[in-house]
Amino acid sequence: MEMKTEQAVAWIEKANALIQSNKEYLTELDQAIGDGDHGLNMSRGFQEAEAKVSGTDYDTVADVFKDVATVLMSKIGGASGPLYGTAFLKMSMTVKDKDPVTEANLADAVEAALNGMKQRGKAEQGEKTMIDVWHPVADFLKNGQNVQADKLEETAERAMNETKDIVATKGRAAYLQERSKGHVDPGSTSSFYLFQALADVWKKGE
């Protein structure tokens, strides 16, 4: 697929819809192994992000991502603020001057976002964080040609579910050590919604 500003805005709208309808679930997940604020933080951040991008006229996808980054950074109070903020900022920088954004551009953007988040959070794969979803998704996009939206969603969903068996070594859940096992990671879950939303927009463009 190709992404233009309409698709970029639609992505954020769909992501927000998914986050709003799963706000309580994200909170439950975070209450189990974190500080319980993920649902509220994500709900506030994406609500504001959607309001911003839906009400603005954009020339480029990069500008959409940049506004999303700025809003998420300032409106999400927890660790997800700087992490998702960094992700969208890196994506914005990667697709600068790309119009429309191709599949290959998007793959580069997600990879840049992943690297930015790893650096920001000093995290690696396998520590029970959102990186555990971004990593396989970035690999999937990077290695695929004519990527299918369904497969994208499946990859993200499988990766999210696999965080259940990981013992957390990063983030608040790390304080719980072994007790963090048996719970799906909240950040991985919100990242799954983000990619589910992307897959949804992708399907419409196929």
Next chain:
Amino acid sequence: MANVGIVLISHSPKVAEGVKDIISEAVSNVKVIPAGGTEEGGIGTSAPQIQQAIEEADSGGGVLLLYDIGSAGMNAEMAVELADKKDCYVADDIPLVEGGYVAAVEAGMERSLDEILTSLRSSFLSGSKE
């Protein structure tokens, strides 16, 4: 040379203000700017808010940022990047209350940013990083 400014970052606005109060008892010639809580005053931290605190704390001698837990360090780093200043550092793994106090006292004695950082590391990190 102006004194180093201090930014105190906490998840709680009360904690950041409280640490500033403790420091103010002993030090009066250093800019100590609290940056606690989210933009709505809730529990959390905000990179743009910290960035603003960096601007307020900077009087030419550089700025040192101290933070409490979790995501505060990430937002501190992000704010430093946003502020795009040369002499602006995050004191990693230094306790907010004790470290903030020591940093402010030393800044008041006109110590440089590097000298303060070295002192904080030797006071609070010795042995733990080996």
